[in-house]
Amino acid sequence: MHRRRRTALVLTAAIAAAAPLLTACGNDAHPGAAAVVGGQRISVAQLQDRVDEIRRAQRAAVPDETQYQQVLASTGSLTRDTLHNMVLDRVLHRAARDEGIAVTRRDIQQMRTGLEQQAGGAKGLETAWLEKYGIAPARLDDNLRLQLEAQKLAAKLGTDTTQPAFWKALSKASRELHVDLNPRYGSWDVQKSSRVDARTPWLREVTTAAGGQPATA
Template sequence: MHRRRRTALVLTAAIAAAAPLLTACGSDAHPGAAAVVGGQRITVAQLEGRVDEIRRAQRAAVPDEAQYQQVLASTSSLTRDTLHNLVLDRVLHRAAQDAGISVTRKEVQQMRTDLEQQAGGAKGLETAWLQKYGIAPAHLDENLQLQLEAQKLAKKLGTDTSQPAFWKALSKASQELRVDLNPRYGAWDVQKSSRVDVKTPWVREVTTSVAGGQPMTS
């Protein structure tokens, strides 16, 4: 798994785990749901809407058609990657809540200011987050809040985001939330708090239209 593409959190390594516990939800059990996290649905429509936002931002950032086609080719798994991010965001937030961690708006704004200075301005930061992590500009602040939650959680645990202790906390949150993925998008590895592909020959690959009229297979 290319974690840099799959999550915009500063989480650089997965834990080496024993046999993973996988969960998956069928379309019959949760019609219209891409995933169910903590009893709350992430609908297919919500997922496709988020993907469309990213594609529109990519299209605006790369007006050259040939270059845009290269972007599409390099992000062909965007739908599944985006769902991974949406689920992991909720898992991390739960882990932070369990640890009594909160993040203020002022902290988010300070982090954004610091990053903008490093990136050469607001536009530079938005472009960097879009290209590296698949985060549309409208959701940048949400992601920065999660970045801070991850940092604070790791600090409270006396570790960093690459170490097993951190991922153990996320695994516990995954179990508490009883993450279910629609099999068309794979399954959720509870131990690693990560989406994984599963062989489901009876499930048709999802194809969705994206901005600019380009088809994309998840």
């Protein structure tokens, strides 16, 4: 997305440095699992399906073979990034639920409408989210729900997403969910509260809705 359209920071790089306290697990404990969150497995097959979905969207958006190979080269950590996003989605959803926060379809639609206006239409928004954040068009609304949950959680806590109170809520949710991450996809440094070999660009920069104000609905 064009830089002038990114009017505010919602979730900054600080959240990546203060990520939930996730612990690593081996394949022996959960064979076939990429991660276990709240007792529910994210299987390797489910993860691969999500990655394939993104790759298909990238292929459709970049028909030129040379350019597509450049896309592949620049997104070599897509599998790990995608798993990180899948886990963090569940952690943040739990933290929001603990605070009685809900996001409605109307909330999501309002945010999406504002973003589409900034991006020059629905296709422009889908392309921007795919290129910058690795979010397939079919998952766009899910990602907007995540952004809204983060905004509402921060507001409920009387803080913002750069402050310790917000990170503490995510860490609490992680402990409640007993997240186990398969080390083949990376690990979490518990003391530093940061993940090794993980990038979550869409958690560092999120475009706000039209008017330059966060879409809290």
